[in-house]
Amino acid sequence: MPDLDDGSTETDTFPETPLSPGALRQALDARLAEVPGWHSPGDPVRLGFAMTAPHPLALDALERFTARNANNVGVHTRFGGGTHGTRRLEREAVLALGGLLRADSVDGYVTGGANEGTLAGLRIGRNALRAAGAREVVVLASALTHHSVAKAAEILDIEPRLCPAGPSWLLEPETVRAELAALAARPGRTGVIVVSTAGYYNTGLVDPVDRIGDVLREHAASGGGLPLFHHVDAAHGGMILPFTDPDVAFDFRHPFVHSVVLDPHKSGLMPYSCGVFLCRKGLLGHGAVPAPMSGFVDETITGSRSGAMAAALWSLVFGVAAEGYREVFRAALDVRDRLAGAVRAADPDAVLLPAPGNPVLVAGFSRDGGRLPAELAARYRLVGNKLPWTAPDGRVEERLFYHFYAMPHLTREHVDGFRTALVDALADRPEPAAAPAARRPAPDLPDALRNLRRDSVCLRHVVVHPPGRRDPDGYPHAYSFHTFQDRAGLGEELRARPWTGDGGRPGLYVYAPDLDAPFANELFGVTDPERYALEVLDRNQQKLSLVGAAHFALFGPGRRTPDRPLLLANFHADGVLRSVEYKYGDRRLADEVQVFADALVVKVGKDGRSVRRTGDDYSFSLDTSLELRVRLTDDAAPPEVVRVARHADPALPRRRHLLRGQYHRFPNRFFDVIVDLSVGRRFRGATTAAGLGLHDGRLLARSAGWDLVRVEPSYADGALEVRLAAVGGTGGCVFRVPLGLGAHLPALLPGVPVGDPERLDPADVVGWAARLHPVAEALREAARTRDGGLRRLSAPGAPS
Numbered sequence: 001m002p003d004l005d006d007g008s009t010e011t012d013t014f015p016e017t018p019l020s021p022g023a024l025r026q027a028l029d030a031r032l033a034e035v036p037g038w039h040s041p042g043d044p045v046r047l048g049f050a051m052t053a054p055h056p057l058a059l060d061a062l063e064r065f066t067a068r069n070a071n072n073v074g075v076h077t078r079f080g081g082g083t084h085g086t087r088r089l090e091r092e093a094v095l096a097l098g099g100l101l102r103a104d105s106v107d108g109y110v111t112g113g114a115n116e117g118t119l120a121g122l123r124i125g126r127n128a129l130r131a132a133g134a135r136e137v138v139v140l141a142s143a144l145t146h147h148s149v150a151k152a153a154e155i156l157d158i159e160p161r162l163c164p165a166g167p168s169w170l171l172e173p174e175t176v177r178a179e180l181a182a183l184a185a186r187p188g189r190t191g192v193i194v195v196s197t198a199g200y201y202n203t204g205l206v207d208p209v210d211r212i213g214d215v216l217r218e219h220a221a222s223g224g225g226l227p228l229f230h231h232v233d234a235a236h237g238g239m240i241l242p243f244t245d246p247d248v249a250f251d252f253r254h255p256f257v258h259s260v261v262l263d264p265h266k267s268g269l270m271p272y273s274c275g276v277f278l279c280r281k282g283l284l285g286h287g288a289v290p291a292p293m294s295g296f297v298d299e300t301i302t303g304s305r306s307g308a309m310a311a312a313l314w315s316l317v318f319g320v321a322a323e324g325y326r327e328v329f330r331a332a333l334d335v336r337d338r339l340a341g342a343v344r345a346a347d348p349d350a351v352l353l354p355a356p357g358n359p360v361l362v363a364g365f366s367r368d369g370g371r372l373p374a375e376l377a378a379r380y381r382l383v384g385n386k387l388p389w390t391a392p393d394g395r396v397e398e399r400l401f402y403h404f405y406a407m408p409h410l411t412r413e414h415v416d417g418f419r420t421a422l423v424d425a426l427a428d429r430p431e432p433a434a435a436p437a438a439r440r441p442a443p444d445l446p447d448a449l450r451n452l453r454r455d456s457v458c459l460r461h462v463v464v465h466p467p468g469r470r471d472p473d474g475y476p477h478a479y480s481f482h483t484f485q486d487r488a489g490l491g492e493e494l495r496a497r498p499w500t501g502d503g504g505r506p507g508l509y510v511y512a513p514d515l516d517a518p519f520a521n522e523l524f525g526v527t528d529p530e531r532y533a534l535e536v537l538d539r540n541q542q543k544l545s546l547v548g549a550a551h552f553a554l555f556g557p558g559r560r561t562p563d564r565p566l567l568l569a570n571f572h573a574d575g576v577l578r579s580v581e582y583k584y585g586d587r588r589l590a591d592e593v594q595v596f597a598d599a600l601v602v603k604v605g606k607d608g609r610s611v612r613r614t615g616d617d618y619s620f621s622l623d624t625s626l627e628l629r630v631r632l633t634d635d636a637a638p639p640e641v642v643r644v645a646r647h648a649d650p651a652l653p654r655r656r657h658l659l660r661g662q663y664h665r666f667p668n669r670f671f672d673v674i675v676d677l678s679v680g681r682r683f684r685g686a687t688t689a690a691g692l693g694l695h696d697g698r699l700l701a702r703s704a705g706w707d708l709v710r711v712e713p714s715y716a717d718g719a720l721e722v723r724l725a726a727v728g729g730t731g732g733c734v735f736r737v738p739l740g741l742g743a744h745l746p747a748l749l750p751g752v753p754v755g756d757p758e759r760l761d762p763a764d765v766v767g768w769a770a771r772l773h774p775v776a777e778a779l780r781e782a783a784r785t786r787d788g789g790l791r792r793l794s795a796p797g798a799p800s
């Protein structure tokens with residue numbers, strides 16, 4: 001998997017020949033074994049998620065009807081449709097669910113889930129409000145509303161207005177009233193879609209839908225001026241509350257509820273993907289699009305839909321029925337109460353909030369800021385959320401709460417096992433020790449080193465690994481990347497002291513997170529803070545590193561100017577030079593050339609700006625707009641284009657990456673365009689970009705220097721030339737790199753073996769840095785940008 005090798009993902013070839021039945025079966029069986037089941041004792045207990053084992057009746061119907069492959073496209077509660085086959089089953093199931101939700105009459109259809117149903121409701125609401133004369137449409141909901149509401153607002157390009165959740169965790173009627181008053185004061189006519197929730201995902205609580213409906217009705221009746229629509233997200237509670245607490249009026253029994261979404265795959269014992277959208281008669285037309293080629297009017301979001309899924313839903317509505325659902329959810333409420341007992345046994349001071357009528361328990365634990373041990377949370381798939389909480393002294397503060405779902409598959413035995421685990425996990429946990437007093441740096445350090453953590457001028461090696469899994473032998477899929485990010489955002493602690501040992505001179509410092517064992521943990525560095533730094537990685541980082549075991553960075557004296565590159569030399573653990581990198585730009589965004597013995601790499605727009613950190617966990621993406629790699633062979637072979645891979649269009653803006661915590665994914669290396677070339681090191685001919693088939697305009701990239709540029713590689717006089725020319729403007733540069741440069745550099749920049757870092761003597765590393773500095777300085781000086789934007793890389797004694 002290329003993804004695990006270097007963080008980038010490319011496509012696979014489509015298989016030419018089929019797998020044998022045996023091999024196919026084996027591969028599928030292996031993947032099936034990775035999908036947890038529900039019923040055997042070894043199956044994980046997913047306490048933090050509202051999901052459960054599907055009902056056998058649904059699975060049976062699904063299997064029988066899937067072979068017929070019926071398409072239920074369209075809506076079958078209208079115009080006398082739904083008289084046959086799976087369409088009839090859908091119509092009957094949807095109308096029965098309309099009855100469950102106390103509607104006299106409804107339209108509706110089976111969706112892929114609640115996201116789609118809410119999109120359908122908000123789309124009809126928006127169009128209906130526009131038809132009623134609204135210029136702008138606003139979606140009003142609680143900040144605790146499921147993100148599908150914000151998603152629908154984004155898709156429909158309407159304004160989300162999420163009210164802060166107060167200590168009740170509900171959308172309060174008074175809040176709605178105040179918001180309506182504020183919106184009524186806006187110029188123009190604003191339409192408002194209010195979204196109430198029957199069963200919040202985090203808490204299981206139900207908004208006072210009927211009182212919110214009253215506020216809307218009053219507004220309308222008193223000529224308040226705002227056209228209004230009311231959608232109820234009953235994904236979680238809609239198929240539970242009617243059976244556990246039929247008096248909760250979250251549904252169509254209030255006349256000011258216009259549409260409701262249910263999620264049978266969440267709380268109705270259906271397999272994925274099955275939601276149901278329901279709305280009052282007369283509204284579906286607001287989402288109607290004629291399909292003249294097919295001869296019908298489409299009033300749904302999705303188009304083709306599974307008839308077999310409708311059959312499966314029908315089999316539960318009529319085969320389980322109210323009696324069956326009542327029994328299932330009453331039992332679930334008992335299990336929930338048993339869960340509450342387990343929590344109380346482990347933490348008598350925990351705050352417990354069982355949702356009325358919903359098999360959800362919310363618990364705020366009393367110690368460690370309410371946080372449960374990570375191992376327990378992972379084992380039981382527990383999710384914590386910060387919610388506003390009224391402390392005993394009356395102040396409202398954020399507090400961490402976990403939610404527990406007592407879904408129907410959960411047995412008393414599961415709960416008792418959890419009780420034991422929770423009691424164990426919370427027993428005898430020492431109060432967190434007071435943080436050790438921060439050690440102060442030596443008083444004679446210069447400002448640049450006083451807080452290395454904030455100011456370090458060194459480049460940074462970022463190691464990404466799952467929390468607590470730093471050891472690459474135990475966890476090979478970790479990464480160590482080299483990036484431009486300075487240490488500022490990464491918050492690591494480094495300590496420094498002036499170097500006074502052999503080879504010392506004023507102005508030289510050594511640093512490490514732990515100066516008593518400098519090579520054991522993360523890295524050891526020597527720096528002249530105005531000029532350069534040499535860093536040696538520890539053993540773990542060396543194993544993870546994709547770019548070498550030691551790095552020499554040259555950055556001074558003084559501030560870098562855009563015409564002088566930052567220079568970086570990377571060394572393998574055995575001391576052999578790996579590459580020299582010339583970076584033109586700033587620390588985070590640069591155009592660069594990497595020179596290897598057997599390759600030249602030009603990176604246009606290497607962007608390390610999205611490196612972020614949460615706790616010990618890094619997330620990042622190193623995005624390079626265009627990477628041009630030239631493989632050098634030991635002969636005079638003429639240039640060849642090996643391949644051009646176009647992963648993304650550089651002309652379109654790309655969104656920054658999210659924090660890993662939000663993203664749940666390993667880091668990326670992302671390239672808009674990759675160009676692989678090859679050429680013999682002794683090739684002396686000339687070839688233009690056009691001659692390579694890469695002429696004018698074929699290659700575009702986002703450069704650090706000139707934004708969108710044309711990239712034109714060519715060869716002349718034994719050198720690679722890469723021209724960057726600004727598109728639609730002036731400016732650009734030419735990188736000129738002799739093909740023999742990389743073979744010459746290792747002799748100029750001899751290294752020191754660092755594969756056994758604990759055995760290193762700091763004095764040897766300091767001496768090494770002092771030897772590297774003048775050579776690196778000469779290399780960089782030669783690569784200064786000249787008139788006409790020429791950037792000529794060369795080395796003393798090397799072919800040029």
Ligand SMILES: *Cc1c(COP(=O)(O)O)cnc(C)c1O
Binds near residue numbers: 112113114197234
């Ligand atoms: C689960 C859930 C959703 C989203 O449902 P999908 O079926 O994943 O589309 C929406 N709202 C609430 C309240 C939910 O609990």
